[in-house]
Amino acid sequence: MRWVTRRKIKSEIVIGRQAALLGIIVLAIVIISRLTGGLQFLEWMAFNKFLRFRAPEPIDDKVLVMGINEADIRSVGRYPIPDREIATPIEAVQM
Structure with a gap:
């Protein structure tokens, strides 16, 4: 019983580490893209969509x-x- 629990805990720790590493990599890519202006076109498109959906003034x-x-x-x-x-x-x- 102890071995099964330890193996399960170790496998969950490995999965958690992999998920954390993947999250950090994705976060770094998004931050670098944002700082270099790589996402600006998408931001403009989203902003234009929001302006089209709002009520006319x-x-x-x-x-x-x-x-x-x-x-x-x-x-x-x-x-x-x-x-x-x-x-x-x-x-x-x-x-």
Whole structure:
């Protein structure tokens, strides 16, 4: 009975050591891949999937995009456009 128990314990220890060694090797491979950027493409793909599955966000009515083009620069007559010239339409929109 004692020999059977000792053999069983020894075999379980060997299996445990093998599993621990395999786990350490896999962990080292993942860490090295992560540090060298080898997993970045997979991370981007997973991130894109998560963004596609989330609920759509409502459009905020408070956001306004104002642009300055060549015609605006010509009408002011100089570049860069002074802050005072840029502030005038922004103040008009805020009122």
